[in-house]
Amino acid sequence: MKQLFKSIWVWLDDRIGISVLLKPMKHIAPQDAKWWYVFGTATLIAFIVQVASGVALAFSFIPSSSQAYETLVFITNDAPFGSFLRGLHYYGASAMVLMVGAHMAQTFLFGAYKFPREMTWTTGVLLLGFTLAMGFTGQLLRWDQTAAWSVVVAAEQAGRVPLIGPWLAHFILGGNTIGGATLSRFFAIHVFVLPAIMFGFIGLHLWLVLRHGISEPPVAGKPVNPETYRREYDELLKKSGRPFWPDLAWRDVIVCTGLIVAIALLAHFIGPPALDKPPDPSVLDADPRPDWYLLWYFALLALIPNRIEGYVMILGPVLIGLLLLIIPVLNHKGERAASRRPWAIAVVCLSVIMIGSLWIEGQQSPWSPNFQALPLTEKVIGATSGPVFEGALLFHDKACLNCHLVQGHGGRRGPDLTYIADKLTHDNMVIRIVNGGNNMPAFGSSLKPQELDALVAFLESRKRPIRPQDQGPMARK
Amino acid sequence: MNENTADHSSLGIEAPEEITRRRFFEKLSITLASFCAAVVGVPLIGFIIAPLFRKPPAKWVTLGKVNEFQIGKTVSVTVIDSSSLPWAGVTAKSAIWLRRESETSFIAFSANCTHLGCPVRWLEGAELFMCPCHGGVYYNDGSVAAGPPPLPLFRYNVRVENGEVKMNPVVVPITTTS
Numbered sequence: 048m049k050q051l052f053k054s055i056w057v058w059l060d061d062r063i064g065i066s067v068l069l070k071p072m073k074h075i076a077p078q079d080a081k082w083w084y085v086f087g088t089a090t091l092i093a094f095i096v097q098v099a100s101g102v103a104l105a106f107s108f109i110p111s112s113s114q115a116y117e118t119l120v121f122i123t124n125d126a127p128f129g130s131f132l133r134g135l136h137y138y139g140a141s142a143m144v145l146m147v148g149a150h151m152a153q154t155f156l157f158g159a160y161k162f163p164r165e166m167t168w169t170t171g172v173l174l175l176g177f178t179l180a181m182g183f184t185g186q187l188l189r190w191d192q193t194a195a196w197s198v199v200v201a202a203e204q205a206g207r208v209p210l211i212g213p214w215l216a217h218f219i220l221g222g223n224t225i226g227g228a229t230l231s232r233f234f235a236i237h238v239f240v241l242p243a244i245m246f247g248f249i250g251l252h253l254w255l256v257l258r259h260g261i262s263e264p265p266v267a268g269k270p271v272n273p274e275t276y277r278r279e280y281d282e283l284l285k286k287s288g289r290p291f292w293p294d295l296a297w298r299d300v301i302v303c304t305g306l307i308v309a310i311a312l313l314a315h316f317i318g319p320p321a322l323d324k325p326p327d328p329s330v331l332d333a334d335p336r337p338d339w340y341l342l343w344y345f346a347l348l349a350l351i352p353n354r355i356e357g358y359v360m361i362l363g364p365v366l367i368g369l370l371l372l373i374i375p376v377l378n379h380k381g382e383r384a385a386s387r388r389p390w391a392i393a394v395v396c397l398s399v400i401m402i403g404s405l406w407i408e409g410q411q412s413p414w415s416p417n418f419q420a421l422p423l424t425e426k427v428i429g430a431t432s433g434p435v436f437e438g439a440l441l442f443h444d445k446a447c448l449n450c451h452l453v454q455g456h457g458g459r460r461g462p463d464l465t466y467i468a469d470k471l472t473h474d475n476m477v478i479r480i481v482n483g484g485n486n487m488p489a490f491g492s493s494l495k496p497q498e499l500d501a502l503v504a505f506l507e508s509r510k511r512p513i514r515p516q517d518q519g520p521m522a523r524k
Numbered sequence: 525m526n527e528n529t530a531d532h533s534s535l536g537i538e539a540p541e542e543i544t545r546r547r548f549f550e551k552l553s554i555t556l557a558s559f560c561a562a563v564v565g566v567p568l569i570g571f572i573i574a575p576l577f578r579k580p581p582a583k584w585v586t587l588g589k590v591n592e593f594q595i596g597k598t599v600s601v602t603v604i605d606s607s608s609l610p611w612a613g614v615t616a617k618s619a620i621w622l623r624r625e626s627e628t629s630f631i632a633f634s635a636n637c638t639h640l641g642c643p644v645r646w647l648e649g650a651e652l653f654m655c656p657c658h659g660g661v662y663y664n665d666g667s668v669a670a671g672p673p674p675l676p677l678f679r680y681n682v683r684v685e686n687g688e689v690k691m692n693p694v695v696v697p698i699t700t701t702s
Contacts, residue, residue: 113613195615196642200657203641214576222575226616227609329602329617331635331643334656348640349658353672414659414671418645446650450659460659488661488669493651 075288076295077263083157084261086150088299089306091249093143096310097181098242100136108188110234112227115190116325123322134314140182142310144340147171147178152395155374158383159262162273165375167255170248172371177245179340184237186338190230195326196335198229208361225328260284261291265383273380334415343402346409416449417458427454429508438505441498445490453509461487468510476503581607584683584690587622593630593689598623598646598664600635603693620680620691621646621653623664632691633666634678644677653677 060066107126109118122129151171154160160168183201187194198220206216221228263283289295320338324330337345351359385392420443425431428439442448450460471479480502483489494502587601601622608616621633621644633653637644642657652669653662661670666677681692 111611111613112609112615113611199636199641203636203639217576218573220575222578224605224618226605227612228575229615325614327614327617328643329600329614329619331600331619331645333643335642345657349672353674356672356674415656416654416659416661418654418656444649446647446652446654449647449650449654483669486670488650488652488663490650493664 071257072292072296073290074257074260075284076261076291077283078287078289078295079264080261080295082298082302083153083264084295085299085302086146086153087256088296089302090143090146090150092303092306093139093146093310094245094249096135096139096307097143100132100139101238101242103132104136105238110188110231112190112225112230112326115188115230116322119190119322123319130318131311131314133319134317135310136185137319138310138313140185140338141340142306143178144182146306147175151175152399156385156391156395157262157265158271158385158388158391159265160375160379161271161381161383162276162379163259164255164262165379167252167259168375169372170252170255172368174245174248174252175371176368177241177248181237181241181245182338182340184233184241187233188230188237189320189322190326191323192326192330192333193323193335195225195328196333197337198225198233199328200335204360207357225326262383265385267382267384267386269383270381271379271383334418336409336412339406342409343405346405346412349412349414350405350408411459413459415458416446416460418449420448420457423448423453423456427456428505434501434504435508436505438501438503438508441502442505445494445498445502447502450487464506464509466509466511468507471506473503473507476506582692583607584685584692587620587632587682587689587691590628590684590687590689593622593624595624595626598648600646601632603691605693618693619643620693621677622682622689622691628684630682630684630689631666632680632682634680636678637673638668638675638677639671639673 104122107118107122107129109115119133123133124130154168154171183197187198187201202216202219205219206212208215217223219229219232220226221232260280263280324333336342347363348356348360382388422443423439425436428436430436430439442453448457450458452459452463452465454465467476477499479487480494480499481489481491483491490499583606585603585606587603593599598621600619603618603620605612605616605618619635621635623631623633625631635643637655637657637660639655639658639660642655644653644655644660644662646653651664653664653666654660655671655673659671660668660673662673662677663669666679668674668676683690
């Protein structure tokens with residue numbers, strides 16, 4: 048029997064050339080390429096998870112504006128393993144974004160983008176862009192209320208591109224507004240166009256890895272010299288190189304196993320992102336937010352000054368993309384070690400801090416009004432009748448509470464007014480309410496005089512309580 | 525082919541027809557390949573970008589009877605896109621904010637924030653429109669009250685005809701570029 052299988056294998060291998068196909072797996076790599084080098088493989092594995100889970104989901108998903116939501120409800124609630132597969136696809140996407148980020152940071156810090164691997168880096172940058180585009184289009188395929196409004200936001204942003212903006216916006220929407228053509232466009236882009244491009248670029252990226260070899264870990268004081276690098280690299284491989292499979296690949300296998308287990312555990316125990324309401328654009332009670340990997344950009348658009356917003360929105364991503372693409376052109380030789388390139392460490396740290404900070408801000412969205420703010424309780428108001436009580440009711444009815452906090456209740460868009468009476472006088476309050484200012488609407492035309500008096504009375508009651516130690520000795524007696 | 529060329533060369537005879545023939549086939553192949561690419565590609569690209577050239581019908585839609593709307597009140601009105609594709613489902617619907625100013629005067633606001641297109645909500649008590657995304661605020665006439673919106677809320681053309689309020693629902697929802 049064993050002989051039979053061996054004969055079959057020999058025949059198949061001869062006719063198909065399996066051994067030849069797998070030969071690149073045994074390419075010689077520097078033996079010191081250890082745990083820092085696993086992120087590329089992890090990104091590839093996450094991509095494979097995405098392809099597999101995406102194909103499975105496509106068996107039940109109908110890319111029709113009228114039916115997609117129902118099919119998603121079916122996949123999530125009724126289809127065997129449907130919820131798990133949706134979770135796998137979601138956390139797989141998250142893992143891919145994280146791994147591609149880690150892979151880029153490692154490559155940058157190790158100076159592995161330098162000669163002769165400039166184009167390996169460049170194809171990687173393009174793959175980062177495609178990964179983010181896949182993430183965004185994938186969120187839109189979750190065809191719920193958030194997805195539908197996110198398409199509108201994307202079209203509005205695209206509409207600001209000079210000259211071709213309106214064309215781009217119409218192309219994204221598949222017409223003048225959201226409709227039957229919108230979802231199928233994103234489906235085609237997400238399922239066919241982008242994956243086809245990514246397959247091509249991943250193939251090119253891997254070919255370049257094989258062509259130029261896996262970069263050796265950098266050594267301080269040993270700069271890259273394009274004239275001698277290839278010879279030195281070949282000598283290094285001859286001296287101490289190891290076949291990638293299995294001598295080095297086992298670390299990749301361990302990390303990828305951990306990654307897949309983590310994705311599966313998250314998919315099983317936490318599950319996929321909940322579906323929002325159906326994608327009915329006539330329901331205006333919507334609060335669209337991007338998925339986590341684009342939340343930082345959402346926050347950026349809220350925080351940058353209005354006068355430069357258009358430039359940041361359009362030129363920002365273009366400039367960042369161009370900068371990433373030309374890094375190896377600007378800096379293709381010299382020191383690779385991060386210890387000799389402190390600016391490289393600073394760039395990575397600042398990028399992480401900036402994106403992390405914006406992400407936290409995006410999570411909290413303090414600039415957004417709190418539409419769920421409930422009327423203040425009598426305990427918070429400190430009165431059950433009279434001007435203070437009536438002012439507190441108006442504070443809710445006039446939507447002041449949507450933007451201001453009072454003892455932890457309300458919104459965070461404007462200043463916390465818990466102790467506002469300690470800061471503003473009666474006249475200051477009146478002026479501010481009537482005239483607005485500092486990003487606050489003027490309420491002069493929508494408030495009656497008695498309403499204004501009640502509102503100010505309530506605000507004047509917002510004082511820090513006087514503690515015994517703050518009082519003079521006579522008062523304490 | 526190379527052998528033939530070598531033979532000619534060895535005889536000291538140039539073979540212009542051989543080179544011409546080779547170039548002919550080269551050009552023929554490239555021309556045919558380009559033709560095939562055009563035959564398939566032009567309709568393909570045309571199909572994909574066709575929505576860019578689709579003109580919205582300039583058709584007035586009825587929002588309701590005049591007496592259904594109170595003076596001084598702002599309400600949301602659902603509008604059905606009559607030109608939508610048959611499989612559009614709920615996405616054929618959209619909404620506008622309609623404010624009755626007087627007996628005969630109405631204002632129809634786009635529900636899209638002019639900042640990034642998110643749906644603005646009308647807060648009756650405050651008489652303000654507020655956007656949930658980045659905190660844009662508008663007064664009851666659609667002018668910007670606070671936040672990042674660069675423009676007032678977009679207004680549609682509205683008219684009263686035969687006791688009905690009608691609107692021309694063009695340019696929805698790419699308001700900042702119109």
